[in-house]
Every structure is written in structure tokens, then in C-alpha cells.
Amino acid sequence: MTLRDWVPIFALLVPGLGLILVLIGSVVYVAVAQSFGYYALLGQSAFSLEFWSDVFDRKLFSRAVRYSIYVGFWSAVLSVALAYPLAIWLRKPFPGSIGLGALLKAPLLVHGLVAAFLYINVISYNGLLNQFMQGIGIWSEPRRLQNDPNAFGVLLLQVWKNMPFALLLLTGAVQSISDDILDASRDLGAGPWARFCKIIAPLSISGMQAAMVIIFIGALADFTFQTTVGPTNRQSMAQLMVSFKSRGDWHSAAVVGVSLMTIALLGSALLAFTSRVIMRGGLR
């Protein structure tokens, strides 16, 4: 292509791409710069590694990193693991399948905070679950279920919120596999598990990777579910960032923010890569 061809293409791209690049670029730039001591809101701006070394020395930080990765990883894996069988089940239309598919995607319309409050109502000390378990005589007294230390509540809400999204991506991917190909594998002796590992998974890998990565990044940066139902003795990275900021320590908050972005980037690359390896070769 000549320069003349490029000019209109470039002109068409500028409004969209340019805006995105400017917005994202400036935010990332400011965050990175702040983490190294620039753009101080109070006091003087100067290059410094002290914020990085301070934050990295804190136990609070390394625990938050581990905790956030834990939430991100399991939210992604569990959402996809639940969505896969549903996507396969809904592959072929049957009476009621459209309604069912719509119902399963309903959580996409409910805000996370609303869901979190509903969840608290169910599991609280005088909540529905406790009443029910006592009612049928399994538990003799109410149990404390809120803010459990393993963050099962957070994971449950993450999966509830993200599974429909994974389902959306996987349904498309699974539906694009033709009946003949699945029938051919069956004819050659592949049972349900072999069909999944050798045909369905490798042929829907890009949908699965997309779901994994997007859910991982979202759950890694979770704030809402963590503050409402998360364990009280842990902080997520987002929570930590906010707590630094509310103390006016913008530089440390920026360090956490930049770490969060880096982990999101590396973690999703790693997740996408491993899932490809497992789906293509490992499950044989």
C-alpha cells in the first residue's frame, strides 16, 4: 500500500484508537510515574524507589497478592468448568432451551452489589439457610457463615456473576462444531469424555481462553464482593489500594495498582498458555 492509501485508513482510526490510546496511555503513565515518586499531590515530586521497596516489604502486600490471585484463578476456573457442560447441553436446541439459556444469563443483568446483599440475607445468622437447616434438623443451632476465611462466599458470587459470561462465549464456540465431526469421533470409538477432551475442548479453545482471561482479570481486581462478603482478616489488592489512597498515600496506592496490572497481564498470559497446553495435549 502506498502512503495515499494509508492516509484515509489512519484518519478513520484516529478518533477511536487515538482516544483509547490517550486515555489508557495517560492513566498507565501516571500510575507508573506516581509509583516512582512523581506527580505527588503533596510535597515534592522526585524519582524514588522507596515506595516500591516499602510496599514490597510489607506482609500485608504479599498476602493481598496471593489472596487476589487465589480469587482470580478459582473464579475463572470454576466459572469455565461450570459453563462447559451447560454449553454442551444447550448446543442443540430442544423445547425450552432458549428460555433456559436466557434464565442462565440473567445474572448478567443483576448488579454485583445487589447479589452480594441477597447472598448475605441468605447466609446471615438469622438467614434463610440457617433457618432451613435447623428446620429440617440437620443443624441444631445457627452457624456463622458470613465472611468465611476461605472466601468461599466471594468465589460463589464471582462464579454466579461470571459463569453466564463464560457460557455466552462457550456456547458460541461449541455451537460452531458440526454434528458430523462429533458423530465421526463417536463412530471411531470416542466416548463422552474423549469427545470432550479431543474434539470439543480443542475446537472451542479460543472461547475458553477469552472467558478465562476476562474473568481472571475481573476477579483479580475484585473490590465489591470482597468488602461485602470477603474474609475480614484478608485484603484484596483493590482493597489495599483503596486503603492506601484513603490515607493519602497515593504513591503506595500506585505501586499496588501497577502490580495489579502487571499480574493481570502476566497471569492471563500464563492462564491462556496453560489452558491451551492442557486442552491440546495434556488431556490425552
Next chain:
Amino acid sequence: MAAIGIRGLSKSFDGFQALSEFSLEVNQGEFLTLLGPSGCGKTTLLKIISGFLEPSTGTITIGGEDVTHVPPERRDTALCFQSYALFPHLTVLQNLEFGLKQKRVSRDQREVRISEVAAKLELETQLEKLPNQLSGGQQQRVSLGRALVMRPSVILFDEPLSNLDAKLRDQVRVEISRIQRDYSLTAIYVTHDQSEALAMSDRIVVLNGGKIVQVDTPEDLYSKPRTPFVADFIGGANLISGRVSSQTEKGPIIIETSMGPIKTSHLVKDNVDNVELSWRPERAKIGEGPHCGTIVHRAFQGQFTDLILEQNDIIFRIRTNNDKLRVGEVINFSLSPDDVVVLEVDK
């Protein structure tokens, strides 16, 4: 013992009867063709034999064993799909290996079988390619090879040539026949193309509306169709109805038709007055003869010429080597009594 036994099979989809009262035996090493117009239930039958559909009634045996309720992954059949259904993410080699790995065939044995089949199908140089890097004919061969390496007790073909162009079709047709004979495979071949059926089969099963119309060798099916449907579907015979005017112990029977009296040496059942006759377009001898017609259309086909004639508002077809005849000419012709077949009237 029959390789495959089908007894009293029927299949309905929500009240629609796709197959009814279907019984058939396929012999060991036989090449059997299911021939019929589209929608007559051919694919449905193949899917029942390979296990993807369960019959509404009836049983299927393979090698004497009842497999009516055995799922496809545990049946010793191999299906060649019309769409080829190659696994797009696997190489040719991995496609060929797929079934053998599923059946836990040892590595050595896998290599032996695959190299033999790859050599036979001229796929040795293609083994590392992905299906979308192959031509249609090569994909067809991979799909055939994937079935052959399994050494199934029966191989099933669902219109395997319909996606190939005319020249390739002839080539692959010959290849399939040769391989079937070399391995003495029992094969069930589905097609709606009568010339494929006549060229390849040991026996042909003609289907119409989910029912067997006639089962015969290609030669008998062609020369002795039993019903107007078969006569017309295979080779486009001329059909005409008439009344039996004289039936003697010796000599041909004379049938009175709107083309005039026609002689046939085939028997008419006792007490039958009205009959349906069929005769082949290429059997008419042009020249002298009791029958005549005006040429209303002519189609030159190379080796022969197709003529459409009319007489007394009856239209019929004659195939001749004479390419000098023109539209508007009136010609005389004769029919040998042996070539005039008496049909059963369709119910």
C-alpha cells in the same frame, strides 16, 4: 452367515414414518447399495446401522450379534460421511490414528495399518498436513482411510461422492470399488445416483418412501424392473399402460396400448387384464417396424442421440446411434418382445 441382519425395522420421527417394515440381509464381503430419491430414508437407515439412531421397532444384528441398543462408539462399523467430517485441528496422520488410539491398538500395529492404508490411498506425502490444506479428493481419501484403518466388519458410505466434481467422482468410485474388493469388505453404500449404483454394486436395494421397492443385481434391476417406480428411476424407461388382448401358451402375449399392439414375452399373472409395460429407450430398433412417432425434440449426447417422440398424445424416448435424424421427421421402429417388461402396479 449374514454379516448384517435387519429385521422388521421401522423408524418414525414425531409421527412421520421415515422407514417401515424394513428387512434385509447383507452378506459377508458384499457391496450393497441403497438407492432412492432424496428423503426416502437412506441416511436414516445408515444412522440406525451405525447406532446414532435407535429404531422404533425391529432389530439389527452384526456378525450374528444383536446390536440394536449398542451405542455407536462400541459398534464395529465405520461410517464415511458425505461432508467427510475430518477433525480440522488434527493432521492427516492424527485423523487416521484417532480411532486406533480410541480402540487402544498398540503403537506398532498402528504404524503398520496406517502406512499400509496411506500407501494404498496415496496419502504418504500428506500425513503432516491439516485437512484444510488438502483438495476435496484428498479429503475424501483421508475420510476413507480413517474408516479403513479400523478394519470394521462393515463400512458404511453416505453419498461419499456427491461433493466431488464429475471427473474425480469416477476416479474415487473406481478406488472405492478396488479397495472394497482388496479387503473383501462388507459395504453398504448410499446414493441417489443410479449410474453409481449400477457400476459399483453386487446388489442394489431400491427404496421409496421408507420402503424397499426391489432388491436385485444391477443387471436384473435394469432389465427386469418390477414396478413403474423402479423402471423410471433407473435408466428412465418408457412406461405405457394397456390391456391384455391375447395370451396363448406359446408365443408372445399381445397387449393393446395407445401406441398400438405391443408384444411381450414376459408372463402376465392370470386374471389380470390391465397391465403397465416398460421398455428401454435404447432397445428400440429404428427402421422397419409396427410402431411410429414424430420427433419433437432431439438432444445430441456424443456417443448417442436422445429423441423425444410423440404419437397419439403419448410421449416417449428413444436413444439411438443415428445422429442424422431431425425434429419433425416421422420414424418407424420395432421392439423385441424380450425387451418389453410387464410391471406390477404400484399400490
